[in-house]
Structures are given as C-alpha cells and as structure tokens.
Amino acid sequence: MPDGVVGEVVTTEVVGDVALVCIDNPPVNASGHAVRVGLVGAIEALNAEAGVKAIAIWCAGRTFMAGADIREFGKPSKEPVLPEVYNILEASEIPVVAVMHGTALGGGFELGLAAHARVAIAGSKVGLPEVLIGLLPGAGGTQRLPRLAGVDFALDMSLSGRQVSVEEAQAAGAIDRVVEGNPRDVALSMAQEVVAGTLPTRRTSEISIEIDHTALDGIRAATQKKSPHLVNPLKCIDAIAAADQPIAEGLKVERQCFLDCMETPQRAGLIHAFFGERAVSNIPEAKGETRDIQSVGVIGGGTMGSGIATACLLAGLPVTLVEVAQEGLDRGVATITKNLEGAVSRGKMSEAKKEAALASLSPALELDALADVDLVIEAVFEDMGVKREIFGKLDAICKPDAVLASNTSYLDVNEIAESTSRPGDVLGLHFFSPAHVMRLLEIVQGKQTAPDVLATGFALAKRLRKVGVLAQVCDGFIGNRILAHYALCSGYLVLDGASPAQVDAALEGFGFAMGPHKVGDLAGLDIGWMTRKRKAATRDPAERYAGQIPDRICENGWFGRKTGKGYYLYEGGAPVPNPEVATIIDEVRAEQGITPKSFTDDEIVERYMTAMISEAARVVEDGTAKRPLDVDMVFLFGYGFPRFRGGPLHYADTLGAAELVARIERYAEEDPHYWQVPDILHRMAADGTSFADLNKG
Numbered sequence: 001m002p003d004g005v006v007g008e009v010v011t012t013e014v015v016g017d018v019a020l021v022c023i024d025n026p027p028v029n030a031s032g033h034a035v036r037v038g039l040v041g042a043i044e045a046l047n048a049e050a051g052v053k054a055i056a057i058w059c060a061g062r063t064f065m066a067g068a069d070i071r072e073f074g075k076p077s078k079e080p081v082l083p084e085v086y087n088i089l090e091a092s093e094i095p096v097v098a099v100m101h102g103t104a105l106g107g108g109f110e111l112g113l114a115a116h117a118r119v120a121i122a123g124s125k126v127g128l129p130e131v132l133i134g135l136l137p138g139a140g141g142t143q144r145l146p147r148l149a150g151v152d153f154a155l156d157m158s159l160s161g162r163q164v165s166v167e168e169a170q171a172a173g174a175i176d177r178v179v180e181g182n183p184r185d186v187a188l189s190m191a192q193e194v195v196a197g198t199l200p201t202r203r204t205s206e207i208s209i210e211i212d213h214t215a216l217d218g219i220r221a222a223t224q225k226k227s228p229h230l231v232n233p234l235k236c237i238d239a240i241a242a243a244d245q246p247i248a249e250g251l252k253v254e255r256q257c258f259l260d261c262m263e264t265p266q267r268a269g270l271i272h273a274f275f276g277e278r279a280v281s282n283i284p285e286a287k288g289e290t291r292d293i294q295s296v297g298v299i300g301g302g303t304m305g306s307g308i309a310t311a312c313l314l315a316g317l318p319v320t321l322v323e324v325a326q327e328g329l330d331r332g333v334a335t336i337t338k339n340l341e342g343a344v345s346r347g348k349m350s351e352a353k354k355e356a357a358l359a360s361l362s363p364a365l366e367l368d369a370l371a372d373v374d375l376v377i378e379a380v381f382e383d384m385g386v387k388r389e390i391f392g393k394l395d396a397i398c399k400p401d402a403v404l405a406s407n408t409s410y411l412d413v414n415e416i417a418e419s420t421s422r423p424g425d426v427l428g429l430h431f432f433s434p435a436h437v438m439r440l441l442e443i444v445q446g447k448q449t450a451p452d453v454l455a456t457g458f459a460l461a462k463r464l465r466k467v468g469v470l471a472q473v474c475d476g477f478i479g480n481r482i483l484a485h486y487a488l489c490s491g492y493l494v495l496d497g498a499s500p501a502q503v504d505a506a507l508e509g510f511g512f513a514m515g516p517h518k519v520g521d522l523a524g525l526d527i528g529w530m531t532r533k534r535k536a537a538t539r540d541p542a543e544r545y546a547g548q549i550p551d552r553i554c555e556n557g558w559f560g561r562k563t564g565k566g567y568y569l570y571e572g573g574a575p576v577p578n579p580e581v582a583t584i585i586d587e588v589r590a591e592q593g594i595t596p597k598s599f600t601d602d603e604i605v606e607r608y609m610t611a612m613i614s615e616a617a618r619v620v621e622d623g624t625a626k627r628p629l630d631v632d633m634v635f636l637f638g639y640g641f642p643r644f645r646g647g648p649l650h651y652a653d654t655l656g657a658a659e660l661v662a663r664i665e666r667y668a669e670e671d672p673h674y675w676q677v678p679d680i681l682h683r684m685a686a687d688g689t690s691f692a693d694l695n696k697g
C-alpha cells in the first residue's frame, strides 16, 4: 500500500522511506468512528510495508484534530475506541511523529501525546477542554501528559480546559519542536528528520514519574470548593493520580473515570450547551445579506448605554455616545473609561488598544451627531413615549439604511418601529447588564423588520462575541417574560412560609450562582419596584399579588447592595439576612391571614423550576422562541442558569412532561390561577415527546 485511502477520511502517502498519514474530516477533523478505523488501518498497513522508516500524521483543513466527535457521545460506542487507537499508535514499531496545527484539542492533543515525537506549527494551540463538557481526557491524556510535562502542568491544562500556546507547551515539555510551515511539508521534513536521527523519538508510556498524593488531596479540596456541583473535575484528578502506576493500570483507571463521567446528566447538559451555543445562530434569519456596520451610535449614558458602548469599543467599533445633559454624558464617558480599564486589568485588552478605543469614542449632546452612523442603539429608560419620540427624531436624522435598534427589555418593538417611516430598519437588541460582560443578546424581530436588518443583528452579536438569540415581540421577550413568571413563584414561596435566605440557599444548591433575592439585591430592588408600579394598572385581579414584601422593603429606601440593605445586610464581610425584612414578612403574612408552612429545599427547587419551565414551554408554544434550545441559551448566557443542567428545557426533559403535568396539577389545587398546565406539556405527556425532539424540528 504505497499510497492509499484507508476508510473514508484517512489517506497515506509514501515518500521515499517515510510515510505521511493525512486525516481529512471537516470541519474540525474530529476523531469519529471513520477516523479511528482509518488511523488503525493506516498504522497497521504502514508497519507491514517494507522500507517505511518513519510515519508523520497531519491533518488537512483549518485545524489538527479538535478532539473526539462529541456527536457520538451518549450513543453506544463503536470499536475501536480512541484509547485503543492511541495504544496501537504508541506500540507502532515504526516511529510516529504528530504534526499539529490550528487547535489540537482533547483527543487531538492526546494523539500527539501518544506519538513518539510532537511537532507543532508556530502560532497553534493545544488544549484539553474535556472538563468543559463534563468529561476528562479519556484517550491517555491523564497518563501521558503528566509523564511528559509533569503533574502540575497536566492538572492545570485538564482542570482549566484552557488553550495553551504551543510555545508554552514546548517550554513545559509537552511538545518537542515548534516550526513554521504548512502541515504537509512539515510532516514530510519531520518524518525525514526522524529517519536522520535529528528528531529524537521515544514512547511516552515508558517514562515513569512520582506523584505527591498529599498535594493532590489539597487540589481535590480546592477543586471541590470551586466547582461544588461537578463530578468530572474530581474524576480527572483521580485519573491523574494514577499516572505513577504502570501505564496499562493508569489507563484502566482513566477509562473507568471517563465512563463514569459519560453516564452523568452533567455531561449531557454541558454538551447540550456546547451545541446549543452554536445552533442558536444556525437559522435562516441569521444568514443572508447583512448591512455593513462600521460605526455605532448609542443613546443613553447610563449603566446599560455605557456597557453597550463599551462592548462595541471592545470589538473595535467607533461609538458616538449621546446624552441629553453634559453631566450625564460625562458620567457615561467615565463609566466607559472605567469599563475599559477593567478590561485592561483583566488582560482582555492592551493599554494601547484601550487608548485607541477611547479615541474612537465621540461624546455628543445632540441626536444630530448620529446622522452618519450605521447602527443606532437606543438605551434610555423604559418609557414608550420617550422611545417613540427618539425614534421619530432618528427617522429624520439618520442616513438611509441605518439600522435603528432599541435596547428595550419589555416594550413593544412594533410600536417603537411605527414611530418611524422605516419600520423595516427597526429591531430590538436587548443586552444584559453589564452589557460588556454578559454574553446574551436577544435579537427581537418586529413585524416589519427587514431580513437584512435581522441578519445584521446576528452579525453584530458575532462581532461582539455574544450569543445572539432570536426572539419575537411580547412583554419581556424570552428571558424577562419567563423571569416575571417564576419570580412570582419565588414571591409566593416567601409569602407562604420560606425565608428569602432559604429560597436562595435551595437554588444555589441546585446550581445557580446566586439565589433570586441575592440577585435582586445586586441588581437593585428598585428596578422590580418600578416594574410592579408600571404594571399595576394592568395587573390581572385574579392573580395573587406577591409584591407586598419587596414593595415594603423598597418603601424603606432599601434597594439592596447599593444602599447597604435589602433582603440582606451588607456591612462588610459576608451578607447576612436582614432581620427587619423578617419582621416585614411576618407583618404581611399576618395582614393576609397566611399561616406560614414549611418547605423543604427540594420543594422550593421543584416549584421554582416547574414555574420556570411552564412559562418557558409557553414561550416555545406561542413562537416567542424559535426552539427550546433558544430558551436554554437565553438562560445559560443571560440568567446564570447552571450550565451543567443545560438550560430549563433541557432540564425539563430529564424530568419528563408527565411528571411536570402531575406537579402543576398538584400545585393548582392551591392556586389554580397561577398554576396552569401549558397545552404543549399536555401534548408532550400524551405522545411521549421531549423538548429535544422539538429542537430537531
């Protein structure tokens, strides 16, 4: 077999006394079944070939193998599995050199570790990102990386999942040589160097190391503290701890740890998040013609406007910031400057780039300054009258084809669009605070939004490195509409007997970084208060009001962290429950004749999550969100939903529609107005379908 095709995606090429093995499996050369079969076939065939003295493996396309094919996970595994393939590779009598380019990740980097020498093209990266998808390096990485580069480096790479420059990896001993060139040419010259003896080779498994197990215990404790809900980081440490055993034993431990992780719902949740993040923009609305955005105008220098302006500046877009008064404008510029300085101190941008970004910020006091910008984002307070007036003026000022966006978080984008003579140019771009940090961007489609304007919204999200999710117009769009519903449930839990701190602790136990009362204190309780007042006139009289307690807290001027007092007291050190809130709660319960009952933490989580899921189901049912996964991504990237649970509707599938219907019907015996089974859940329970089925379309 001098030159040949091994299976569908692996080819061999013999050049003199060396052989090149090429993997060509677009888009990222993931090591799916065909690659595994092809690699084994190639190694075995070349070992049987007289005259071949060295083998170099390289990949075609934009990157070396980016790891195992994640789409195969959760399905029955097909032989040969990746660790076996790499054992065969390492056992090859003919020395094998791996030539990595692009991003050699997970099983890709592990191929390199199993080879007899590792070469990387300058500027490429290597990484072990399995930890981010609920797994651990399961193709020898936990055994071979410590042998090559030491336990500390292996722990760092495999617990952080970070991509490491090949220069750093070389310094640590994980890569033998970093060279310039294209992968195929480098593969040829490196194989020839192996034959010439100028590129030394060895079997990684023959290196033996010692491990300080006491130190590992410390790392276990720190890891558990950092990620209290996750199973896989600890399993990863267990596997690395076995790297001082003979490799066959260590690989057995690694395999078991890997399979244990594979079985967890966390792995499924994290992989759903991985694909969901990519699928949200994989829709016709996000594709096609876009308008060219080279400059942005932001109206409003408050927290939101300044955050949006910062996000645009960070992406290299010049911004004109408009405020009505000099004082507000100065405050906006000061906030943006502070945000950018924060980016510099976090290593996100250089001092020179910060200066360039500030130089491209043009503060202005008149909307006329927006005459030439390509995109305007209005971020003033939530008042339809004010917004209509601004959009009416923009209509007269802005150049034709400028995209006119509102950052409204609740209001009717169609009504805003109607205040212009060009409703096709108008859409909602709903950012989340702090807008230069939070990755979610709801892209709200008005009735008349032009297709290229909508696609421009998605292009902007990509440019700002945000996750753009399509939403239709309704009060609160996807996220805030669902939030309004489950926030009521949280209010009822406190009204009926739970304490705010208990609700928070229960939900933090479920995986939220902060419970809803802590979030309220952080965001400012006055925001919800204003919303309740705004909606008071239109409130459904049949709905139990859950706002008395937070209303009364706000009437005292306690708005949370910014006033030092809210549900909690902020007096330096850890926040403690505010005892005066407990008194308010007692008073309100007494006034309403409520005898408090006790809830277990599980009951709290159950009710809260069921409330969230039922409104999320309605949002999918009425088309506000295109698919369940869109709701999931809104919650993962905008609402601190625990990523390992995949999102509310992925989590709902783990419960099943029948269980959710049963829960809602049980709660409805107490409050039939609030607890109503969405039709979609009835249908899903009857026909046994899941939200995952709806994602498939």
Ligand code: 3HC
Binding pocket: 027, 028, 030, 066, 067, 068, 069, 070, 071, 082, 103, 105, 106, 107, 108, 110, 129, 130, 133, 135, 136, 137, 138, 139, 141, 275, 278, 279, 282
């Ligand atoms: N398996 C299957 N599909 C993959 C994949 C993988 N490992 N990695 C990426 N893809 C797909 C993406 O879903 C996307 O598909 P789409 O076009 O249909 O949406 C396509 O490849 C391109 O990916 P991106 O859009 O993410 O492209 P980027 O250029 O932005 O990023 C990347 C490329 C850095 C490779 C990024 O995709 C990535 O980080 N991939 C995941 C890498 C990973 O987690 N590897 C470990 C896998 S687990 C493993 O190896 C286990 C082993 O230890 C046994």
